[in-house]
Amino acid sequence: MAKATYETHEHDVIVIGAGGAGLRAAIEAAAQGVSVGLICKSLLGKAHTVMAEGGIAAAMGNVWPEDNWQVHFRDTMRGGKMLNNWRMAQLHAQEAPDRVLELERWGALFDRTKEGLISQRDFGGHRYARLAHVGDRTGLEMIRTLQYHGIHQGIDVYMECNIQRLVKDGDRVCGAVGYWRKNGEMVVFKAKAVVLATGGIGRAWKVTSNSWEYTGDGHSLALWAGADLIDMEFVQFHPTGMVWPPSVRGILVTESVRGDGGTLKNNKGEQFMFNYIPEFFKAETADNIEEAERWYADKKNNRRTPNLLPRDEVARAINSEIKAGRGSPHGGVFLDICTRRTADYIMKRLPSMYHQFKELAGVDITKEPMEVGPTQHYVMGGVRVDPDSTAGTVPGLFAAGEVAGGMHGSNRLGGNSLSDLLVFGRRAGLGAALYAKNFGGQLVVDSGQVEAIVREALEPFDRAGGENPYAIQADLQETMQSLVGLIRTEAELKEAIKKIEVLKQRAGKVRVEGGRVYNAGWHTALDLRSLLTVAECSAAAALERKESRGGHTRDDHPYTDDTWGKVNVVLRLRDGRVQVSREPLPEMPAELKALFQERK
Amino acid sequence: MPAFTMRVFRGNPGGGALRDYKVDADEGMVVLDVIHRLQATQAPDLACRWNCKAGKCGSCSAEIDGKPRLMCMTRMDIFEPGATVTVTPIRTFPIIRDLVTDVSYNYVKARQVPPLRLKPPDADGKYRMMQEDVERAQEFHKCIECFLCQDVCHVIRDHEEHKPAFSGPRFFIKVAGLDMHPLDTIDRSEFVRAQAGIGLCNITKCCTEVCPEHIHITDNGIIPMKERMADNFDPIVWLLRKFRGGRPEPA
Numbered sequence: 001m002a003k004a005t006y007e008t009h010e011h012d013v014i015v016i017g018a019g020g021a022g023l024r025a026a027i028e029a030a031a032q033g034v035s036v037g038l039i040c041k042s043l044l045g046k047a048h049t050v051m052a053e054g055g056i057a058a059a060m061g062n063v064w065p066e067d068n069w070q071v072h073f074r075d076t077m078r079g080g081k082m083l084n085n086w087r088m089a090q091l092h093a094q095e096a097p098d099r100v101l102e103l104e105r106w107g108a109l110f111d112r113t114k115e116g117l118i119s120q121r122d123f124g125g126h127r128y129a130r131l132a133h134v135g136d137r138t139g140l141e142m143i144r145t146l147q148y149h150g151i152h153q154g155i156d157v158y159m160e161c162n163i164q165r166l167v168k169d170g171d172r173v174c175g176a177v178g179y180w181r182k183n184g185e186m187v188v189f190k191a192k193a194v195v196l197a198t199g200g201i202g203r204a205w206k207v208t209s210n211s212w213e214y215t216g217d218g219h220s221l222a223l224w225a226g227a228d229l230i231d232m233e234f235v236q237f238h239p240t241g242m243v244w245p246p247s248v249r250g251i252l253v254t255e256s257v258r259g260d261g262g263t264l265k266n267n268k269g270e271q272f273m274f275n276y277i278p279e280f281f282k283a284e285t286a287d288n289i290e291e292a293e294r295w296y297a298d299k300k301n302n303r304r305t306p307n308l309l310p311r312d313e314v315a316r317a318i319n320s321e322i323k324a325g326r327g328s329p330h331g332g333v334f335l336d337i338c339t340r341r342t343a344d345y346i347m348k349r350l351p352s353m354y355h356q357f358k359e360l361a362g363v364d365i366t367k368e369p370m371e372v373g374p375t376q377h378y379v380m381g382g383v384r385v386d387p388d389s390t391a392g393t394v395p396g397l398f399a400a401g402e403v404a405g406g407m408h409g410s411n412r413l414g415g416n417s418l419s420d421l422l423v424f425g426r427r428a429g430l431g432a433a434l435y436a437k438n439f440g441g442q443l444v445v446d447s448g449q450v451e452a453i454v455r456e457a458l459e460p461f462d463r464a465g466g467e468n469p470y471a472i473q474a475d476l477q478e479t480m481q482s483l484v485g486l487i488r489t490e491a492e493l494k495e496a497i498k499k500i501e502v503l504k505q506r507a508g509k510v511r512v513e514g515g516r517v518y519n520a521g522w523h524t525a526l527d528l529r530s531l532l533t534v535a536e537c538s539a540a541a542a543l544e545r546k547e548s549r550g551g552h553t554r555d556d557h558p559y560t561d562d563t564w565g566k567v568n569v570v571l572r573l574r575d576g577r578v579q580v581s582r583e584p585l586p587e588m589p590a591e592l593k594a595l596f597q598e599r600k
Numbered sequence: 601m602p603a604f605t606m607r608v609f610r611g612n613p614g615g616g617a618l619r620d621y622k623v624d625a626d627e628g629m630v631v632l633d634v635i636h637r638l639q640a641t642q643a644p645d646l647a648c649r650w651n652c653k654a655g656k657c658g659s660c661s662a663e664i665d666g667k668p669r670l671m672c673m674t675r676m677d678i679f680e681p682g683a684t685v686t687v688t689p690i691r692t693f694p695i696i697r698d699l700v701t702d703v704s705y706n707y708v709k710a711r712q713v714p715p716l717r718l719k720p721p722d723a724d725g726k727y728r729m730m731q732e733d734v735e736r737a738q739e740f741h742k743c744i745e746c747f748l749c750q751d752v753c754h755v756i757r758d759h760e761e762h763k764p765a766f767s768g769p770r771f772f773i774k775v776a777g778l779d780m781h782p783l784d785t786i787d788r789s790e791f792v793r794a795q796a797g798i799g800l801c802n803i804t805k806c807c808t809e810v811c812p813e814h815i816h817i818t819d820n821g822i823i824p825m826k827e828r829m830a831d832n833f834d835p836i837v838w839l840l841r842k843f844r845g846g847r848p849e850p851a
Binding site: 042043044045046047048050051101104105106107109110111112115116117119134135137139140141144148149151152159182211212213244245246247248251252352355356359360361468469470471474512513514515517518519520521522 | 612626627628629630633639640641644645646647648649650651652653654655656657658659673675696697698700702703707710711713715716718726727728729730731734737738741742743744745774778781
C-alpha cells in the first residue's frame, strides 16, 4: 500500500504555543539566525497570556530603591516554600528587569511613576511594590507587544494548528504532528529542536480561570516522548475567582484588587485574614488591623497586611471561612475595595474588573463588595528542565513558561508568571537555537510514527456507537474538582485515580459526528487524551507527597515536613504506565542560603 | 430556567442555513454558554471560536440578532424569556464553517503597519515618559482584536474591491497608538494615505459603536489622523514646516 503524504514544514526550531513564553522564544531563536516555526492552537494574540491582569514582577527598584534581585529571589523561594529550583529562581530574579525594559523598547506602554519611570505595584508575597503593569490588563499589553514585534522577525506563524504528538529519531525529538483546525488535515513539522510553550492544565477542573486552550498538551507531549515531569501535585488555586452567577464561576479577579487596597471579609464583616497568618510569615506580616491599615500609607514602619499573603495561604483561609459558615450568599467571601478607594481610583487602576463585574454579575465594584472564592489558576509542576538552557530530559526538547516545572516550587507568587515567560521564553529560544546550530547529524521523520499518530487521531470518526466527548470532559472536571481540589486526602486521591482510569477507558470509545472541518466535538475528543494524562499525573503525584506545602494541602498530612522539602516528585512514562519517584532537589549554594539567614 | 430558541447559522463556504435549537439558559448565562450547551447536547460538531470567556481575548465575535457582539459578554437575560436569538458569523469575512470565519485579512494588514522605532533612551539607559502622555496611546492598546469594528465597517463589508488598499478601523487605531507613543520617531502618513486608505473612511462611527472595549475609535483615532492628513497637504502648513525644519523620517 502506498504511504500517504502529508503537508510538511521544516525548521531548525519549532515553538509550540504562542503566548508570552512561545512568542519570546520564537523571537530569540529568530535573532540567533535559525529558521523558526511558531505553532499556535488559536489565532495569534489570543493565547492565555492575554488574560493576565496584575503585572510583571521585576526588581527594578523604580518605586523602592531597596529592591534588588536578591530580595526578589528570596521572596520567590519563600513563596514556593523553598521547593523551587534555586537556579531558576535566581536567573528569573536577575534577568526579569532587563526583560521588562526590553518589552518597553518594543513598544509596551507601562503605567508610570511621577518621575516618568515604569511604575510598580504591590502584590502578594513580594516584599516591595514590584509589578510593572498596565492597569489590570498587563497580559494584553505583553502579548500585543510581542506579537507586533514578532511578526517582523521572519518567523513563520502557523495559526489554529493543534499538535498531537512529538516524533523522535532514536532518542532525539525531531518534530511534531498535528492537525489544522480549519480543515482537519494532518500536518508534519520536522525540526532539530522543539520548544514547548503550551501553558497549563486548568481545563481538567470545573472551576478554573483558564481558557479552553489549557488542556495540558505540552505536559503530555513531553511525557509521551519520554521526558520527566516534576511537581505535578502543586496546583495553584487562586484565592479570588468570581463565584456568581454560576456561568462565570472561576473567572479571575486579579490580585491587584488586594494590591491596590482591597480587603477580604466574611459575612460578619471581619477581616478574617488576621486569623490565618502562618508561623512562616509571622515576622513580616501585620497581626492587627491598625498596623495593616497604617501599612498602606507608611510601608517603612509597618508590616504588610495579611490580605497580601501568598496565594496558597489566602485560598486556604477563604476555604476555611466558607466551610465554617461565614461565607457570602453565593458560597464565597467578600472582597471590598470601595470602602478604601474612590470610584475614580478604581476605574483607573482596575478598569477590566469594573467592566467584568458590571457586565457579567451586575455588581458595581465602586459601590459594593465583590463575592470571590478559590479557582484553579496555575500548575507549578511541569517539564523538568535544565535551568540555564531550558532543555528537557529528552534531547531536542525544550520547555518554558507554565509548562516547565521547578521555577515556582510549591506555590507561585503573583506577577512571577509573566516574568517567568519572558526570562525563560528567551532562554528557551536561545537554548533551542544553539542546540539546532550545533547539531550536525541528519534527522529522519519516521513515516511509521506519523501514520500511527494520524490513525489514532482519526479513529473517533470510525467508531460505532460510543461516548460523547463533552460528557467525558465534564465528568473529568467533576472528578478533579471534588477529589483533587484545594484540600486532598489519600482516600479521595485513590478514588480519583480509579475514576480517571474508567474515564480513560471511556475516552477510548469516544465517537464524533460530522466532518473534519472545524469540528468542535472532534477537537474535544482529542483534547481528552492530554487532559486525562495530566489529571492522572497530578493525582498520582498528590498521592505520593504525604505532607502539606504550597499548592498541595493534605487533610491527612496537614504539616509541612522537612524530609519532603528535600525532594521533587518525578513522573515518567515507562512501558506505557506513569511511574512515580522521589528525587533530591538540587542543593542551593552557600552564598544564596545566606540570604535566608540575614533577614528574618 | 427559561428555554430559548437559538437560531444558529450552520454551513460552509458552499452555503448554509439557519437552524433552530431549543436550549435552556441558567441564571447569568451568556450567549457563549448557551452555544456550549448546544455543542454538548445537540450539535457536537458546531464550529465556534472562543478562548477566555471573559471578554479579554476577542475570539468569540459573532452577529447576535444582527448586531456584532462578543458572545461571552452578551447576557441571555437581555432577551425576553422564550425569545428566538439568532446567532450568525461575522459577515464581512469568508465563512470557514458555522460561526467561524477566515479573518486572515486582518493578519495581512497587521504586517503592513510600519512598526515602532523609539528615540534613544536617556543617558542612564532609561526611558522616561509621563503618565498623561502614555494614557493617550494606552486607550488604543486596549484593543482585543475581536475585529468587530472591521466586521461592521462598510468599506470592508460591502466593497470587496477596497480590501487591498484599506486596512480598516482596527489598524487605524493601531497606527494611532504607535503615532501617539511619546518616543516614536516614524512618520506613517504616507502609509495611512496610500496603504491603509484612510480617505475611504467617511466617519459613520459604526466601528466605535460596536467596540466592546469602548475605544473612541473615530473621535480619538480616525478624525485626528484625517486632520493630520489634511494638514500634510495644506501648502501653508507645508511651508511653515519647511521654515521650522525637521519632520520625522518616513517609514
